[in-house]
Amino acid sequence: MTAQPQEHPLIRVREVRSLERSAFARKLRERSAELGTPLGTGRDGVLRWESGRTPDNLTQLVMADVIGIDSALVESHPWPQWLQFDPLQQPNEYPWSGPGTVGALKDVIGSPMDRRTFFLGSAAMTAALFSWLTADPVAAAQLTTGRRIGEGAVTTIERRVRELRLADDEDGGGTLIRDTAATLAAVTDLLTNRSHTLAHQRRLYAAGADLARMRAWAAFDVHGRCDDVAFKAALQAAHAADDPALGAHTLTFWAAASYNTGRAVEAHALASAALAAVRGRAAPRVEALVLARRARARSHLHDVGCWRDLDAAQTKLEAARLDQTGEPEWAYWFDGSEYAGSLASTQLAMGRADQAEKGFALSAREAAGTVRTQAIYLVRAADAQLQQGHVEDACATAHHALDITAEISSQRTTGPLRDLAAALASHSHIPEAREVRERISATI
Structure with missing residues (x-):
């Protein structure tokens, strides 16, 4: 599944100024006329930029002037990264x-x-x-x-x-x-x-x-x-x-939120910092969960180092089963099921869908007591099945995930379910695929 998309930063630029697209476009036209380089930007132009199109360099420079960002930052940072320097944000x-x-x-x-x-x-x-x-x-x-x-x-x-x-x-x-x-x-x-x-x-x-x-x-x-x-x-x-271990725990969640929103490079930096803080100084279970999170970040970068991290995480988790001395209470959640889920997610990201399917099925069964986690693993299992061409199996698994999703307020399955529906579009001649797509559309 693709990472959940981040809201385009230009939307936030407008929101903090309480500007609709048409009003923002008008400001660009007015300022460009004052600068002697008139633009014809309209509401639809702003919408296209927020939908992924890149404005030309002249327009970006006028926009930076309107927002209050130094033009040098426009030259040194690609669109839309330089918008992060908005003084109001x-x-x-x-x-x-x-x-x-x-x-x-x-x-x-x-x-x-x-x-x-x-x-x-x-x-x-x-x-x-x-x-x-x-x-x-x-x-x-x-x-x-x-x-x-x-x-x-x-x-x-x-x-x-x-x-x-x-x-x-x-x-x-x-x-x-x-x-x-x-x-x-x-x-x-x-x-x-x-x-x-x-x-x-x-x-x-x-x-x-x-x-x-x-x-x-x-x-x-x-x-x-x-x-x-x-x-x-x-x-x-x-x-x-x-409490360095608690800080490392924070960084692992920060890393997960980052790689799930398209920021794998930052996620790798966060997880690596966490590992530097706890390696050899924390309980084995803590090291295991940090290593597993860095493996996930690396898999989003297609870095084969993810396998070394997972091997090390497995070794640490086995040590944790024998000795819980000094283990913080918040580390309880990283167990064999979570490790299997991390392994399966990494396998899926690295193109090993057949192996991932088995891991997700195991993790979903063992996560039956935690509804949200089970739903997430089921959606990922459906994705793995579809990547192998097992359309009917993927549809059955998706129905199970949708049954569970209806019971929770978490929205983390929404993006993956939309991706699954899009992937099933090419199989619309199959009744099961049409039914799942219709149910996903009605549910989310």
């Missing part, structure tokens, strides 16, 4: 300190659809990774004003985080966006307005990191967007908690 920058981390987490609490930006440019992402890997631990005396909290308050927060994590396993989707925000607001309030021991402070930061990560993942789940700003806030909170 730059995220707030927070220092890698206690107060800075709280500020970053508070930004996450607001609806991700209301924030000005989701996307960090490559340079900003690199800077975030460097800061996470090299910054000093958070000082113990930060944020210790007001009445001291005790074990009961921290334990209550951690229990709620655990409940939300399990809810994410089952469904994900819109309710998780709301519920993580409410709990994250409580965490930031405790960090800001109450005093606590260093141990309790770090546990609160760890809770904030997991909540911000879940919120970012839920935004991807529902909207198909990789929310870099929320993932970065989660990374900062993991650093404030002095």
Whole structure:
């Protein structure tokens, strides 16, 4: 299946300025006339650019002038990458300190659809990774004003985080966006307005990191967007908690959201940074899940190094079965079924559909208790079957996936199901294919 497409950045340029396509086109015409290079751009021209067509160089320079972006950036970055420098869409920058981390987490609490930006440019992402890997631990005396909290308050927060994590396993989707925000607001309030021991402070930061990560993942789940700003806030909170393994866990989800939205190069960088932080220093299961995620990123780049990562992940997972010493509770989800799913997804991306089909079938059976995961594996299994020419089998599997998809709020199967429907178009002479296409169209 293809990666979920990112919304074209020109759409966000217009949205933050409250401009319809016709109004944006008018601004381009007016400014180009002032510059002595009149353009005839209309609403349809803007629509074509947002649909994938590249404007000519003169139009891009006029557009940059209207937006407020230096023309040198137009020359040094291809379309539409230079739109990331839109001055109205730059995220707030927070220092890698206690107060800075709280500020970053508070930004996450607001609806991700209301924030000005989701996307960090490559340079900003690199800077975030460097800061996470090299910054000093958070000082113990930060944020210790007001009445001291005790074990009961921290334990209550951690229990709620655990409940939300399990809810994410089952469904994900819109309710998780709301519920993580409410709990994250409580965490930031405790960090800001109450005093606590260093141990309790770090546990609160760890809770904030997991909540911000879940919120970012839920935004991807529902909207198909990789929310870099929320993932970065989660990374900062993991650093404030002095927990490199938790930071690496955040990076693996950031990587997955990246390679599923067409950003495989960034995904590889994120997963590699995670591996650098935990290799030889974390529980075997943690290393296994990081290696598996990097394998997935590499498969999107058609890099044969993915097989080495998977072999290493399998070795680490086998070690984890024998020894769970020091294993964080959040690592529970990466088990044999998840490994099999990662292997099958990698096989599919690398053109081994026959092997992938068997792996997805196994993973779907073992994931019966987690409905969303089972639905995703079934859609991928249908894709693998179709790639082998097994149309009727693919249709039967797709029906099973659609039955399950109706029970959940997650939208992560939507894009793959649309891709499957498109692939089945050439088989419309087969009744089963027509039926599945009609059902997909009616469902999503």
